[in-house]
């Protein structure tokens with residue numbers, strides 16, 4: 001075992017894992033859509049690490065901006081005005097929906113959501129917070145309580161007033177329910193949500209949080225009309241609509257924010273990951289002009305030593321410029337179309353592929369034991385034989401890095417990937433799915 005791995009296993013604690021049986025690969029180089037391990041093996045990064053390296057590894061201009069800022073002013077407290085902090089916020093407001101007014105900077109996605117919860121409560125004077133099952137909003141206490149999947153459980157009993165609703169998952173409708181169209185699905189899930197709003201008392205509900213496109217929990221794309229329907233419910237009952245764009249934002253779906261695809265303007269947007277291409281931690285809360293005006297007169301009880309960290313803000317400025325200057329979203333549209341075709345082909349070909357869902361370069365393959373019954377390859381929150389881990393491991397040995405969640409495999413490459421690279425990488429996926437087909441044969 002190399003010294004690096006030995007030290008790492010001895011001293012580092014790894015996320016979401018029992019520590020005893022880990023075998024992390026040692027990475028020594030990374031560029032574009034690839035990284036290399038210490039044996040010199042070249043690996044496609046098909047999840048953009050944690051769906052944050054939107055512009056891939058080693059983007060020269062972002063790195064230069066970080067270096068320049070480190071030379072100039074690496075840190076100055078959040079109470080001062082400096083060029084990169086104001087410029088980053090200005091650029092963000094420029095690309096956000098036109099009802100947005102100001103930005104509060106945090107360090108990551110969870111922190112952004114923590115602060116959004118507080119802001120929604122302060123602004124509305126109400127305390128209940130709605131979020132959906134099958135969502136992920138971060139691992140800190142408040143964000144974990146927003147989260148609607150098992151990573152929430154160690155943070156429970158939860159914070160009072162947090163309520164979960166059932167969001168759309170048209171591939172798996174409740175028993176006895178069948179959707180003829182996307183609009184039908186939206187109407188069904190919106191009715192459920194409205195009923196729950198009334199059961200909980202709209203006068204107590206501060207905000208509805210939702211991922212504009214659910215990410216880790218299976219790239220669940222809201223059916224036609226759903227987001228507009230949530231907006232309408234929020235307006236009807238005086239509830240704030242908060243879109244978590246931590247994973248879905250910054251071009252992932254081919255637009256600045258995923259919510260732009262649905263023609264809807266939320267009251268608050270949270271972001272992180274792709275805002276700096278993941279090279280330096282940054283997150284934030286974008287609030288509407290109306291909420292910003294409220295905080296002109298009322299104290300905003302939010303603060304962080306590193307709010308608006310100059311190096312993070314410099315990286316954000318360079319990253320936003322790169323999305324625009326390098327015409328990145330056009331590539332997302334073009335290569336995303338190819339990705340959709342490849343995924344549909346895999347679904348046709350492989351018995352184990354129950355569903356594929358894709359928007360831009362944000363996609364997932366959902367694995368089943370049986371296409372007709374849709375029985376998931378592994379039951380919800382259970383994989384005692386580590387089947388999904390084995391599939392991801394086999395992909396990795398083939399030169400294809402990504403991660404799985406429940407019975408889904410994430411396919412969300414850097415937004416700079418070329419068609420040729422994508423086709424080559426997905427060839428590795430095709431071969432591995434052949435083996436999964438054999439595994440599920442009766």
Ligand SMILES: Cc1ncc(COP(=O)(O)O)c(C=O)c1O
Nearest residue numbers: 108109110136137138246247272
């Ligand atoms: C939608 C969403 N929100 C919030 C988070 C939490 O972000 P972070 O890990 O930067 O705290 C994530 C992380 O994957 C996410 O996907």
